[in-house]
Amino acid sequence: MTDTKKTAQLSLNGETYELPIFSPTTGPDVLDIRKLYGQAGVFTYDPGFTSTASCDSTITYIDGGKGELLHRGYPIDQLASKSHHLEVCYLLLYGELPTAAQLEDFETRVTRHTMVHEQMHNFFRGFRRDAHPMATLVGVVGAMSAFYHDSTDINDPWQREVAAIRLIAKLPTIAAMAYKYSIGQPFVYPRNDLDYAANFLHMCFSVPAEEYHVDPILARAMDRIFILHADHEQNASTSTVRLASSSGANPFACIAAGIACLWGPAHGGANQACLEMLKEIGSVDRIPEFIERAKDKNDPFRLMGFGHRVYKNTDPRAKVLKQSADEVLELLGVEDNPLLQVAKELERTALNDEYFIEKKLFPNVDFYSGIILEAMGFPTSMFTPIFALSRTVGWISQWKEMIADPQNKIGRPRQLYLGETARDYIDIESR
Ligand code: SDX
Numbered sequence: 546m547t548d549t550k551k552t553a554q555l556s557l558n559g560e561t562y563e564l565p566i567f568s569p570t571t572g573p574d575v576l577d578i579r580k581l582y583g584q585a586g587v588f589t590y591d592p593g594f595t596s597t598a599s600c601d602s603t604i605t606y607i608d609g610g611k612g613e614l615l616h617r618g619y620p621i622d623q624l625a626s627k628s629h630h631l632e633v634c635y636l637l638l639y640g641e642l643p644t645a646a647q648l649e650d651f652e653t654r655v656t657r658h659t660m661v662h663e664q665m666h667n668f669f670r671g672f673r674r675d676a677h678p679m680a681t682l683v684g685v686v687g688a689m690s691a692f693y694h695d696s697t698d699i700n701d702p703w704q705r706e707v708a709a710i711r712l713i714a715k716l717p718t719i720a721a722m723a724y725k726y727s728i729g730q731p732f733v734y735p736r737n738d739l740d741y742a743a744n745f746l747h748m749c750f751s752v753p754a755e756e757y758h759v760d761p762i763l764a765r766a767m768d769r770i771f772i773l774h775a776d777h778e779q780n781a782s783t784s785t786v787r788l789a790s791s792s793g794a795n796p797f798a799c800i801a802a803g804i805a806c807l808w809g810p811a812h813g814g815a816n817q818a819c820l821e822m823l824k825e826i827g828s829v830d831r832i833p834e835f836i837e838r839a840k841d842k843n844d845p846f847r848l849m850g851f852g853h854r855v856y857k858n859t860d861p862r863a864k865v866l867k868q869s870a871d872e873v874l875e876l877l878g879v880e881d882n883p884l885l886q887v888a889k890e891l892e893r894t895a896l897n898d899e900y901f902i903e904k905k906l907f908p909n910v911d912f913y914s915g916i917i918l919e920a921m922g923f924p925t926s927m928f929t930p931i932f933a934l935s936r937t938v939g940w941i942s943q944w945k946e947m948i949a950d951p952q953n954k955i956g957r958p959r960q961l962y963l964g965e966t967a968r969d970y971i972d973i974e975s976r
Contacts, residue, residue, distance in 0.1 A: 557585050571606060593611045595854070598779075600787065600950070602639060603967045604942055605778045612653045612858035613908075616776060617641070620694060625865045630935075631655060631741050632773035634713055635689025637776055637942040652741075658714035658742065659735035661722075662692045664801050664845075669726050678723035678930045679808045685719050687801035697795035708796040709941045716934040717741065721748035724927050742768035743938055745934075766873045770914060773862040774932050777910075778855070782807040786940045793954040796944060810849065813911075813936070814927040819850035820884070820915030828883070829890040836891075840900045850912030851895060857905035862909055866913035873917050885916050 552563040553576055565577040575598045578589055591597045606615040614621040617636050624633055628642075630801050635643045635651050643651060668688055670682050690697055690712070691718070697709040720734050726749075733748045743764040751757030777783070787805040807813035807953060826835050839848040870888075874880045892908055893900045918928050946955055 552675060555585070558585065560585065560711070569601075582959075584930065588961070590961055592778075593854075599784060599956075600638050601780065602779070602943065602946055604946060605776045605939070607778050607855050609853070609855035609857050612856055612861050612864075614777070614861050619809070620863055621773065621861050625772050628772065629740070630775070631708065632770050633772050633775050637938050638709060638945065640846075640873055654710050655714045655741070656737050657735075658711050659718050661715050661718055665692060665719075666722075666732060668724060669732075672726065676721065676727065678727055678806065679814075679928050679933070681723040681726065682720060682933060683804050683808070684800050685723070686716070687798055689715070689797035690795045693797065693816040696780075696964045697797070699790075699795065705796070705945060705948060709945060711800070712796065712800055712937050712941050715859060716937045718748060720927070720934045721745060721932040723748050723930060724923075733869040740764065740768075742771060745937060746921075750926075762876050763873070765919065766869055768918060769865070769869055770917065770931065771935040773865060773910060773914075775937035776936070776942060777816070779943075781809075781812050783940055783943050786944055788956045790944050790947055791953065793955075797945060799936060800940055807936065808823055809935050813929045813932040815849050815909070815911035816915045816918070816932060819911050820919060820925050820928065822849045823884045823887050823891070823916070826887055826891065827863050829887055832887070832894050835897060836894055839895075840898075845973065848891070848895060848901075848906070850915075851901070851908060852906040853909045856909065859907040860909040860912075861972050862910040863908040863912050866910065866917065867908075867919065869912045870916050870920075872876065873955070874920050877920050879920055882916065882920065888913060888916060933943060 548565060548567055551566040553566055562581065563823070566579070567575050567577060579697060582588060589597075592773050597929045604617065606618075607613065608639055613725055616624060616633065619636065621640075624636075624938050628636075631652050632643060632648055635648060636656075641902070665685065665688070668685060669681065674759075693708070693711060696711060698704045718735050719771040725935075730752060733751050733753075736750060739747055739759065741762075743759040744766055746759050746764060747757060781788070782803040786799045786807040789802040791798040794802075794936060810818040822835075835846070835848070838844045838846040870885055871880070873886055874882050892912070895906065900906075914932075915925065915928050919925065923931065
């Protein structure tokens with residue numbers, strides 16, 4: 546950040562305080578309030594962090610007004626059409642697009658870490674078969690710190706690098722194992738001759754009883770979904786990973802915390818909730834009923850896959866996913882998929898409704914992704930695990946950036962206390 550030498554003045558209780566202003570390479574200026582409590586004895590108040598920059602970062606930039614998303618400066622639509630997930634992983638982790646040699650080395654390192662410790666197979670057997678795969682994912686990823694002790698020392702750059710590669714490499718394997726376990730099929734080992742997306746489809750959909758050939762079109766669509774979910778600035782789950790990491794916790798525990806946060810329906814769980822909503826709507830003639838429910842303050846129903854804390858324009862990822870949904874469903878011969886028709890009509894109706902226009906509610910990344918994933922053969926319970934495995938590179942890139950930041954300190958917010966002032970204990974006889 547650049548110190549602009551400009552300051553903002555705060556007048557409080559007859560005093561004036563100078564707050565330094567820092568400018569980013571692009572986006573809003575920030576007020577530096579780090580000394581405010583020490584100087585003025587007041588906190589700032591921002592539940593939900595609607596106006597708070599929690600850190601500085603060079604990884605991802607979002608312009609909510611324009612609907613722009615950049616990863617290390619590269620627009621998401623260009624990465625989605627020209628790159629592939631492991632190349633985007635390299636970009637997020639190291640800051641630049643790799644040379645051919647760098648990419649080959651990186652892909653080889655990831656490929657050779659895709660298997661999990663064989664003892665983890667037993668770990669899975671402790672779960673009920675009907676456990677939600679996200680519950681399994683949180684548990685197994687957290688347990689990685691019990692299997693990979695040699696990459697838990699966050700002060701060792703080499704161990705940080707190994708932990709990053711292990712997480713990127715093993716999350717698809719663990720997510721596929723969670724799926725197989727939930728449907729009572731045997732685990733399928735990763736194959737080193739398949740690329741990242743094809744390997745995931747192989748681990749999810751192949752069975753020992755017959756040959757399984759990965760459809761390259763589906764592998765490309767899968768890879769594009771991974772890219773579109775890879776990172777997204779300081780969203781709730783990334784902020785969870787950063788806060789957990791600020792105490793010095795090991796990377797596997799921190800990523801497990803991020804997975805737990807992502808599961809919520811207001812965040813990554815929205816892709817599952819959105820498809821379930823589209824199924825509940827069922828047909829275009831029921832859309833007005835649900836639009837009215839979404840606008841009714843007395844009804845907790847919200848249009849899942851719509852709205853965003855940052856985007857006040859269409860989420861650029863939703864645009865790519867909408868196009869990808871058309872392509873994948875046509876290739877699968879289900880272009881007249883009723884859910885896609887409901888989704889498109891729901892989007893058209895909402896975007897022309899005064900409530901959604903006034904509140905700047907647009908489709909987000911979760912609105913079309915579920916339609917594609919269901920058409921590819923995934924149950925709704927696997928939608929958020931796929932989001933989690935895609936986002937792992939974003940979480941771990943932000944984790945690496947934070948650990949390496951000399952300003953890094955434990956995150957410890959304060960509060961506006963509205964409880965009782967000090968009072969004496971009352972014996973039970975007197976209550
Ligand atoms: C993700 O942060 C990220 O970057 C997240 C993410 C990522 O890649 O990491 O992009 C992924 O989480 C996408 C969001 C997925 N969630 C959903 O689709 C769930 C539905 N959306 C909403 O719950 C909501 O829009 C949020 C949670 C996404 C954003 O909530 P905010 O920013 O806190 O906004 P808000 O709840 O204050 O809503 C503002 C107004 C409210 O009305 P008023 O109180 O002002 O009268 O808009 C209304 C809300 O009631 N509103 C909606 C709505 N979303 C907001 N009304 C109906 N349907 C909706 N979907």
